[in-house]
Amino acid sequence: MQAVKINKLHLDDLPWIIEYDESKCIQCGKCSASCSFGAIKPVVELRRKPSGGLQKPSFDRLLVIKQQVSFEHHCRGCGMCSRVCPNGAIKAVRNPNDRYAVRYRAAKADSLKKGGRSNLNTEGRTLDKIKIGRISQMTDPSLDAARHQFELRTPFGRVLSADKLGLHNDGGKMELSTHLPPNRWIYPIILGDMSIGAVSWRMWEAMAIATAYLNEVMGIPVRMCTGEGGIPVRLLKSKYVKYMILQIASGHFGWNRIIQAMPDMVEDPAGILIKIGQGAKPGDGGLLMASKVAKYVQEIRGVPKADLLSPPTHQGLYSIEESVQKMFLSMNAAFNFRVPVAIKVAASVTSVSVYNNLLRDPYNIVGGFFLDGLAAGTGAAHQISLDHTGHPITSKLRDCYLAAVHQGRQGEIPLFAGGGLGQTGSFAADAFKLICLGANGVFTGRLLLEIAGCVGNETGKCNACNTGLCPAGIATQDLCLTKRLDIDIVAQNIVNYFIATDIELKKLMGPIGNSTLPIGRSDALITVDKHISNRLDIQYIC
Amino acid sequence: MTKEVFKIQTLTNNKRMSTQELLQLINSKIKEGYTDFDVQACGQHNIGGSSWALNPNEELHFNITNPGQRVGAMALKGTNIYMEGSAPADVGWLNSGAVITVNGDCGDTAAHCAAGGKIYAAGRVGTRSGALMKHDPKFDSPEFWVLKNTGSFSFEFMGGGIAVVCGWDCDDYESVLGNRSCVGMVGGTIYVRGNIFGVASCVEIINLDDNDINFLTEGMKQFLSQINKSELYEELTDFSKWHKIVPMPQNHKQTNITVAEFRKNNWIEGGIFGDFIHDDFVVNPLPATSEGRVHIPLWHGDNCVACDICKNTCPQSAINSEDKKYYTNSENCIGCGICEAVCPKNCWEIISNRKEIS
Numbered sequence: 001m002q003a004v005k006i007n008k009l010h011l012d013d014l015p016w017i018i019e020y021d022e023s024k025c026i027q028c029g030k031c032s033a034s035c036s037f038g039a040i041k042p043v044v045e046l047r048r049k050p051s052g053g054l055q056k057p058s059f060d061r062l063l064v065i066k067q068q069v070s071f072e073h074h075c076r077g078c079g080m081c082s083r084v085c086p087n088g089a090i091k092a093v094r095n096p097n098d099r100y101a102v103r104y105r106a107a108k109a110d111s112l113k114k115g116g117r118s119n120l121n122t123e124g125r126t127l128d129k130i131k132i133g134r135i136s137q138m139t140d141p142s143l144d145a146a147r148h149q150f151e152l153r154t155p156f157g158r159v160l161s162a163d164k165l166g167l168h169n170d171g172g173k174m175e176l177s178t179h180l181p182p183n184r185w186i187y188p189i190i191l192g193d194m195s196i197g198a199v200s201w202r203m204w205e206a207m208a209i210a211t212a213y214l215n216e217v218m219g220i221p222v223r224m225c226t227g228e229g230g231i232p233v234r235l236l237k238s239k240y241v242k243y244m245i246l247q248i249a250s251g252h253f254g255w256n257r258i259i260q261a262m263p264d265m266v267e268d269p270a271g272i273l274i275k276i277g278q279g280a281k282p283g284d285g286g287l288l289m290a291s292k293v294a295k296y297v298q299e300i301r302g303v304p305k306a307d308l309l310s311p312p313t314h315q316g317l318y319s320i321e322e323s324v325q326k327m328f329l330s331m332n333a334a335f336n337f338r339v340p341v342a343i344k345v346a347a348s349v350t351s352v353s354v355y356n357n358l359l360r361d362p363y364n365i366v367g368g369f370f371l372d373g374l375a376a377g378t379g380a381a382h383q384i385s386l387d388h389t390g391h392p393i394t395s396k397l398r399d400c401y402l403a404a405v406h407q408g409r410q411g412e413i414p415l416f417a418g419g420g421l422g423q424t425g426s427f428a429a430d431a432f433k434l435i436c437l438g439a440n441g442v443f444t445g446r447l448l449l450e451i452a453g454c455v456g457n458e459t460g461k462c463n464a465c466n467t468g469l470c471p472a473g474i475a476t477q478d479l480c481l482t483k484r485l486d487i488d489i490v491a492q493n494i495v496n497y498f499i500a501t502d503i504e505l506k507k508l509m510g511p512i513g514n515s516t517l518p519i520g521r522s523d524a525l526i527t528v529d530k531h532i533s534n535r536l537d538i539q540y541i542c
Numbered sequence: 543m544t545k546e547v548f549k550i551q552t553l554t555n556n557k558r559m560s561t562q563e564l565l566q567l568i569n570s571k572i573k574e575g576y577t578d579f580d581v582q583a584c585g586q587h588n589i590g591g592s593s594w595a596l597n598p599n600e601e602l603h604f605n606i607t608n609p610g611q612r613v614g615a616m617a618l619k620g621t622n623i624y625m626e627g628s629a630p631a632d633v634g635w636l637n638s639g640a641v642i643t644v645n646g647d648c649g650d651t652a653a654h655c656a657a658g659g660k661i662y663a664a665g666r667v668g669t670r671s672g673a674l675m676k677h678d679p680k681f682d683s684p685e686f687w688v689l690k691n692t693g694s695f696s697f698e699f700m701g702g703g704i705a706v707v708c709g710w711d712c713d714d715y716e717s718v719l720g721n722r723s724c725v726g727m728v729g730g731t732i733y734v735r736g737n738i739f740g741v742a743s744c745v746e747i748i749n750l751d752d753n754d755i756n757f758l759t760e761g762m763k764q765f766l767s768q769i770n771k772s773e774l775y776e777e778l779t780d781f782s783k784w785h786k787i788v789p790m791p792q793n794h795k796q797t798n799i800t801v802a803e804f805r806k807n808n809w810i811e812g813g814i815f816g817d818f819i820h821d822d823f824v825v826n827p828l829p830a831t832s833e834g835r836v837h838i839p840l841w842h843g844d845n846c847v848a849c850d851i852c853k854n855t856c857p858q859s860a861i862n863s864e865d866k867k868y869y870t871n872s873e874n875c876i877g878c879g880i881c882e883a884v885c886p887k888n889c890w891e892i893i894s895n896r897k898e899i900s
Contacts, residue, residue, distance in 0.1 A: 028857045029878020033829035036836050038894070042883040063855065063884060084828055147698070147725040147742070201815045201899070202823075208814060213804045232814040240810070294898040296819045479899050480834050483826040488802035495801055 009107070011069050015098040015460060016077035018067040024089035027063050031081035031090050036469040036481055039068050039075040040090075065090060071104060078455050078462040078471045094460065101383070112383040113289070115465025115475060116456045117420070117446060118280065118375060120387040125375075125423065126394040126532055127430050133526030133541060136513030145503075145510030152505060153221060154440045154517055156271055157183030157340030157367040159412050164364070181364045182340045184270060187214075187222040188441030188517055189431060189501065190245065190416060191448060191494075193273075193344075195229025195253070197288050197297040197308075198379030198465070199449070200482040203474045203490065207448055210494035212240045218495070220502060223270045225443065228286065228310075230254020230300035233261050242267040245342075248331065249275035250285055251310035253301040262334075271340045271367065272331045276314065276323075279372030279393070279419040281385035282346030285310035289380050291468030294477035320357040328365045342368025347396040347419065355400040359409055368414045370443060371397055375420020375458075377446030379475055380466030393419045394437065398536045401438025401520060410520060414440035422447040423458060427497075428504035437536060438520045449474050451497050452490040547578040547605075552586060561586040561610070572596060578603045585610040590623040590640065592616040611649070614642040619659065631668065634661040637684065643768050650693065653686040656703065660685045664769035669693030669720065675730055677702025687765040689774075691736075694720030697787075700727040706761065708778050709736025724787060732787040733758060735778065747785050755781055819899045831858075835877035838895045841868045845887035852881040852890060 011017065018040055032040050043066045046059040067075060075092050082091040104112050136142045143150075158181035166178030191211060196204050211224040228249035235241055236258060246269050248255060277283060288297075288308040298305055317323045323343075331341040343366065345354060351371060358366045373393025378386065397417040404410040417439040421430040431442045446454075453472045456462035465475035473485030509515070512524045526541040527533050533540035548571050552559040559567075564586045568579060572593055577600050581589055587610040595602050601620040606613060612632040614623045619639025628646030637656040643664075644652075650668030653661045657676040661684075671692045677683045684703035691712045696719055697705060709718040717723075717739035724732070725742040733754065738747060750758070762779055766772045799807070813821060826834035846866060853861045853868065860874035861881060868889070870881075882890040 026857075027855075027880065029876060029880045030829050031878075032880075033836065033876040033878040038837070041892075042878060042880045044883050063880065080828065144726070149722060149725075201819065201821065205814055209801060209805050209809055212809065213801050216808065217798050217804060232817075234810050234812075234817055235814040238810050238814075295900065296815065296898075299818060477898060479897050480826065480830065480836050480895055482899070483824065483830070483834055484828060486825040487823055488800075488805060491805065492801040 009069055009071065009103055011067060012095065012097050013099045013103045014067075014069065014074050015095055015100045016075040016092045017095045018065070018075055018081070019091050019093045020065050020067075021089045022062070022064050024087040025065065026087060026089075028086065030084040030086070031065055034080045034084045034471075036080070036471045036476075036478075037076055037078075037464070037467070038073040040065050040081060041068060042066075071107065074100070076462050076464045077460065078464070080455075080471045113287075113380055113466050114383040114386055114463055115378065115380050115467070116463030117377045117458055118386045118390075119458060119460045119463065123392070125420075126392060126536075127421075127433050128424055129529045129532055130433050130525050130527045130536075130538070132432070132436075132508060132512060132524050133539070134524040135511045140513045142513055143510040143515065145506040148506070148510065148515065150506050150509055151516045152188060152502070152509075153185040154188040154519070155183050155411075155414055156186045156223070156342070156441070157181055157414070158364050159183060159414065160364060161409065161412060179337065181367065182338050183367070184223075184340060185221070186270070186441070187220055188435065188439075189222060189427075189498070190418075190441060190443040191222060191224040192445055193225040193227050193247065193275075193418075193443060194379070194445045194448075195227030195247075195286075195288070196232075196300060197229040197292055197294075197477070198227060199474055200470075200476055200485060201296070202482050202485045202487045203449070203452060206452065206485075206487045206490035207494065208235060208240070208244070209487070209491040210498075211243050213491065213495050214498055215243050218499065220498060222498060225273050227445075228253050228275060229288075229297065230257055232300070233257055236261040237264050237266065239267050241265060241269050244269050245271040245273050247273045247275055249310055250312065250314045251301075251308065253303070253308075253310075256302055257300065259334075268335050268339050271342060272334065273368075273370065274314075274323075274327055274331060274341065274343045276343060277312075277346035277348075277372070278344070278378065279346045279374050279376035279390055280378035281381040282348060282372075282374070282390050283312055284381065284385050284389075285312040287378075287380045287382075287466075289466050289468060292379075292475075292477045297477060320354055324358065324361050324363070324366065328361070329363070332365045337365075340367030341365060342370055342414075342416070344370035344372060347371045347373045347391040347393050349391065349396075351391070351396050352399045352403045355413070355415075356403055356407075358413055359404060359407065366413050368416060368440075369400065370416040370418065371400065372443075373417070373419025375423060376418060377420075377449070378465075393417050393421075394434070395535050397434060397439055398437045398522075402537070405438075405520070410438065411440070416441045416443055418443040418445075420446075422450075426504070428501045428508065431501075432505060432508040432518075433525060436518050436521045436524050437538075438522070440517075440519055447497075448494055451493050452485065545578050546576070547580050548576045549580040549582075551582045552584040553582075558584045559586065561588065564589070569593060572602070577601065578605075580605045581609075582607050583609045588612045588615045590614045590617055590621055590642075592618070594618050594620060613644075614640050614661075617642065617659065621659075628665065633663070633667075634659070634686075637661060639681070641768075645769055647690075652688075653684070653705070656684040656686060658682060658684050661687065662765055662768045663688045664771065666690040667692050667696075669695050670698060671696045672700060672705045672732070673698040675700045675703040675705065677730065685761070687761070689765075689769065689771065691715055691718040692720060692723065694722055695725065696720060696723040697727055697730075697732055698723070698725045700724065700732070700789075701729040703730045704757075705730070705732040706758065706765070707732065707734045707736075709734065709783075710774060710778065712736050724789075727787075727789045728792075729789060733784060734787060735784045738785065738787070741787060745787050745789050747787050750781055750784055750786055754784075754786055758784070821899065829876040829878070831874060831876055832872045833895075835872075835875065835895050837877035837879060837892045838872075839870055839875065839877065839879070839881050840891045840893055841870075842889055842891060843867060844889075846889045847887060849886065851884050851886065855880055855884045 374390025
């Protein structure tokens, strides 16, 4: 008999417990075959036959499904087992006595890593406590959302105030004497920001196809940010690159191929996004676990198979002014000042200082300010960063907008907000409220994963993106798992979701009587929460 | 027999009669038997509306100058209204049977919600004209005739009836219907002569058929005589310049190519990763067999006693043996691990089938 030692990891330490009903099991093996984590296995167990003590004990041998107890093969609660079970004999149930995080650190002397999203939601969502309460009725007519022609586009790129336009009178004709900073009118939702590597090639291509389709077939001018894991050369050299915002983060992964492709590019990219930080793990660099650094990822990034840790800062940038002079200038120069260059930072108590400083940029080369809130997702992070660092998006976006308003410079550097949008079901409502609070647009990555079939949630389900064992074939580079993902269905579902979101945005614009995006129209918002009312400067109602 | 015309001058000694006073005066005179009125109005609203002759066999006649808004509003069959000169907004609002003639331009929302009768406009009509026109099949279809053009957003939400926009004196106009007309139109017909631009996508612009030509040929005579422009008959009955606008059928759905077709036909050939990885884009079921298995069994035969327990227990019947050597048929095996579990001699090992794309 194997003795049990009290310090050994035990089933009751794990976050998820498999509930299994052997009387319903037909021993088809589909559950264990589907579990990418190897968390369940068929085993033979003994059952003592009743003998009343008159005979020597005898046993039945019974084939059952048993949960594995190990750090490497523990259940993540993804639910693939219950999905494939023909009889509903098995499911993962949250363990209220979970001590996994303690046991892991104690056993491994290493920080706990996680993918997906923060699972420590203690504050509730501010956006859910805000309603759109200023309805146009007799004061000014509401618009018919289904039939009115709305203009949903938003500027991406530096917008100059009239006095800086450099207009002069040339023999009675108005002429521009200066080079205008590049500006693109785009849909106010930017997709992606997820790298090749963090997500599978099928997921990444599905997002790119959906973006192209929305533009070319539906006439919805969405843009996709590539994330920083390089861009396939075929895409760079295609006309579709005009829908792509190329990202450069502290790792500078993949830029070699972008630069090599420049002479053969037929279109300029939609923009460039300098990623300084991300909301899910602010102040920490990118992390791609070795298990996801597949051969093609190695090629495109120019690295060997290893855990890829990007530095938390862009090395060589030591101040805001220097980042403008060096990073913005270089990225503007990359496409000869034709392509808008924006920056993404994690929301932080310091965000306003950064934004104010960028507003003073004398070269007019800062084309957008992306703020990423703490509820954002990530492919992999230290759990301590995910759960305990960061700043919610709503108040910081508002702070930045009002800081610009204070100087009469709102809209000059367009604000984009992201991080946990759509978490409680309606992405359009979240987007609309942030736009009313001052955002020019919003961005989302995690929502796309959920559209694609990600089973994770905010209360600890799955969130195993860091393992490379994504059961949905999304956050993995494994061939078997990626092949679970249907590229056409994923792309179609993303397209469908955006068509629905487009309808829903109009359903919110109509009642407040706006034909164009209600950027900064905080008079449309109300809240029953006095603190939110005070902090965001919106009307308190009861 | 010539009937006595009751004349009303609404401005006397610089004092203007209110709308209420005027309408009550007209109605009291109708009750006395008057049917014909000459109203020199001063901007009063709703003249000629919701009234009917004392004698059901008689009709009401109004000659109006300088009216206010909603001339002929809620007017019934048997009411005839004639205006020399232009009229402001809402001419014939909710018209339910009157014949209303404006020998001039109309303001905005002319014929708004008209559900009966005829409205003849000898000039241009304003924005949102003809919006929400309807046709109750128990009554004659409403008709709305316009000699020149309409403003933008006209015929919004139109549910029935007939509108005729003759586009005369409109050669310089990009569109005789302004911009964004017909939004939400679900019924009725609009005949248009001249340029059309920017109508809503819920309607289609098609050619006239014989019935349309017959209707216009007849109706045009009446319209032109009503507005004293019969000399235009030849010009306006050159049907090569006419089209008609009808709503798309309700079941008509704009069909776009699917995303899958887009990937096949429009997207970068072979996929964006196609130059360095090979993906057949096949989608594996859950659980999968063959190369799609997450786990695969390996047989080590050293201790095998050929008891066949694995073979008999395998839920997919994927295990075969030959000369006491056991092997799996990967076409059937899903990698469940039951063979490993049941073998009394530990001959099966389940290993991970993790691999990268190449």
